Amino acid sequence: MSENPTIDVVLSNVASPALAPPAAAASAVGAPLMAASLQAHSVAQLEKDLASLLVAARRYSPDQIDALPCGNDGTPRIASMMAVWLISQIGKVLGKPKLVNLSKVKREELRSLGGVAALLHRTLHQPATTTASAVSP
Amino acid sequence: MSHSLPSVATVSEAWLLGLEHLGGLPSGRCVHLVTTVTEPGREVSAVRDVLDDLAGGESIQSMRTVAETIFPASLYADPGFAWSASMPAEKEAVLDEAAATLYVAYEDALPLLLTADGNHRGTYFARMITWPGKEAGGINQLAARIQKLRTEHRSGKATYNLLDIDVASDATDTDLRGIQIYAASDRRVRGFPCLTHIDLTLFQGRLHAVAVYRHQYFIEKAYGNMLGLSWLLDFLCQQTGFSLGELVVHATLADDERSTFRGGKVATLARTARAALDATEPPAEASAP
Numbered sequence: 001m002s003e004n005p006t007i008d009v010v011l012s013n014v015a016s017p018a019l020a021p022p023a024a025a026a027s028a029v030g031a032p033l034m035a036a037s038l039q040a041h042s043v044a045q046l047e048k049d050l051a052s053l054l055v056a057a058r059r060y061s062p063d064q065i066d067a068l069p070c071g072n073d074g075t076p077r078i079a080s081m082m083a084v085w086l087i088s089q090i091g092k093v094l095g096k097p098k099l100v101n102l103s104k105v106k107r108e109e110l111r112s113l114g115g116v117a118a119l120l121h122r123t124l125h126q127p128a129t130t131t132a133s134a135v136s137p
Numbered sequence: 138m139s140h141s142l143p144s145v146a147t148v149s150e151a152w153l154l155g156l157e158h159l160g161g162l163p164s165g166r167c168v169h170l171v172t173t174v175t176e177p178g179r180e181v182s183a184v185r186d187v188l189d190d191l192a193g194g195e196s197i198q199s200m201r202t203v204a205e206t207i208f209p210a211s212l213y214a215d216p217g218f219a220w221s222a223s224m225p226a227e228k229e230a231v232l233d234e235a236a237a238t239l240y241v242a243y244e245d246a247l248p249l250l251l252t253a254d255g256n257h258r259g260t261y262f263a264r265m266i267t268w269p270g271k272e273a274g275g276i277n278q279l280a281a282r283i284q285k286l287r288t289e290h291r292s293g294k295a296t297y298n299l300l301d302i303d304v305a306s307d308a309t310d311t312d313l314r315g316i317q318i319y320a321a322s323d324r325r326v327r328g329f330p331c332l333t334h335i336d337l338t339l340f341q342g343r344l345h346a347v348a349v350y351r352h353q354y355f356i357e358k359a360y361g362n363m364l365g366l367s368w369l370l371d372f373l374c375q376q377t378g379f380s381l382g383e384l385v386v387h388a389t390l391a392d393d394e395r396s397t398f399r400g401g402k403v404a405t406l407a408r409t410a411r412a413a414l415d416a417t418e419p420p421a422e423a424s425a426p
Contacts, residue, residue, distance in 0.1 A: 058214065059214065079202070079205065079211040080198075080199070080201075080205070081202070081205040081209045081212060081246075082211040082212070084246045084249050084250060085211070085242055085246045087246075087249055088245045088246040088248070089245065091248075091249065092245065097248040097249070098248045098249055099249065100249065100252070101252045102249060102252045102253035102254075102256075103252055103253055103254045107198070
């Protein structure tokens with residue numbers, strides 16, 4: 001990141017190329033995603049929604065997402081911090097900033113786009129009483 | 138007694154030196170272990186791979202996940218250039234926007250992050266950008282220090298002692314010091330926060346950092362912590378135009394976690410990491426402290 005010629009930060013887990021600063025998350029999320037469509041989407045569709053979020057926020061281009069190494073589930077690997085951010089953006093659409101309880105989430109679910117999509121799908125389809133008790137306002 | 142290890146270039150070497158040193162101690166623990174990385178941000182990825190292999194098998198956090206508790210690099214869209222006093226305003230705005238977007242993105246994720254085990258009292262990065270760290274809208278220590286350092290840079294200062302380490306001080310102190318992590322209200326005997334303070338010193342045009350840990354866990358946390366601190370320091374240098382200095386990590390209690398990782402796992406890890414380091418590059422010259 002700096003101009004120091006000795007710096008060679010190896011971010012070997014996930015490719016994270018330098019991009020232009022992303023647009024504000026609110027505007028990136030609000031346009032393409034609606035709460036009702038999220039509820040109706042399959043896991044595969046949610047995975048595409050998440051990829052769209054990354055592109056809209058200019059964190060990755062579509063080509064860069066395709067080039068990401070795959071996780072154990074065959075879907076693009078992402079850093080867990082990125083996974084949490086993605087969930088937060090979905091939570092913004094739904095008006096639920098604490099959409100999931102991370103202490104009850106398996107680490108593997110935060111390591112790939114498919115893992116996050118499956119987590120979201122399960123969360124969105126929990127019975128209403130379970131959801132209310134599991135998710136803090 | 139304190140244990141000051143030789144300075145080495147990379148995070149990987151510094152971590153391994155620390156682990157090997159602890160391995161030679163009867164208890165695997167010591168007070169005041171000091172490691173120095175002369176080129177923060179540089180690492181030997183094969184060494185990190187060894188740790189991440191262990192992490193996968195033991196169901197502990199990856200080194201990147203640990204590092205991102207200190208600096209969430211995944212959320213930072215690096216513009217690819219550093220600040221300078223003479224840069225056009227529109228270019229400075231790009232840097233500012235990148236930093237601002239990072240802060241906003243992290244604050245968006247903060248309510249979720251606080252639901253994770255061990256995060257209920259806040260996170261390190263949250264304490265840096267929205268002190269006291271449990272919700273958005275708090276004091277942004279990083280932004281304040283970036284502005285201060287830019288002012289110093291514009292005025293031609295190449296040396297500025299941003300000390301004093303004042304563990305009990307409140308981050309609202311307007312006389313800028315280091316980056317405060319530990320709050321006077323923290324009453325935990327164990328657990329968060331282990332990182333208590335990050336001290337910044339500008340000397341001869343280079344920005345150096347000292348991070349103080351109450352308890353440094355050398356298997357689960359130390360490598361990732363050093364990596365995250367390196368990324369943080371590099372971010373500050375990029376945003377202020379100063380060159381990268383040294384990173385010193387002072388663990389007031391360093392622990393090789395042999396009581397957790399039993400059956401010789403720690404020794405095996407150290408040997409495997411050493412072999413990976415030696416196979417990757419010529420042994421680094423360790424300079425005297």
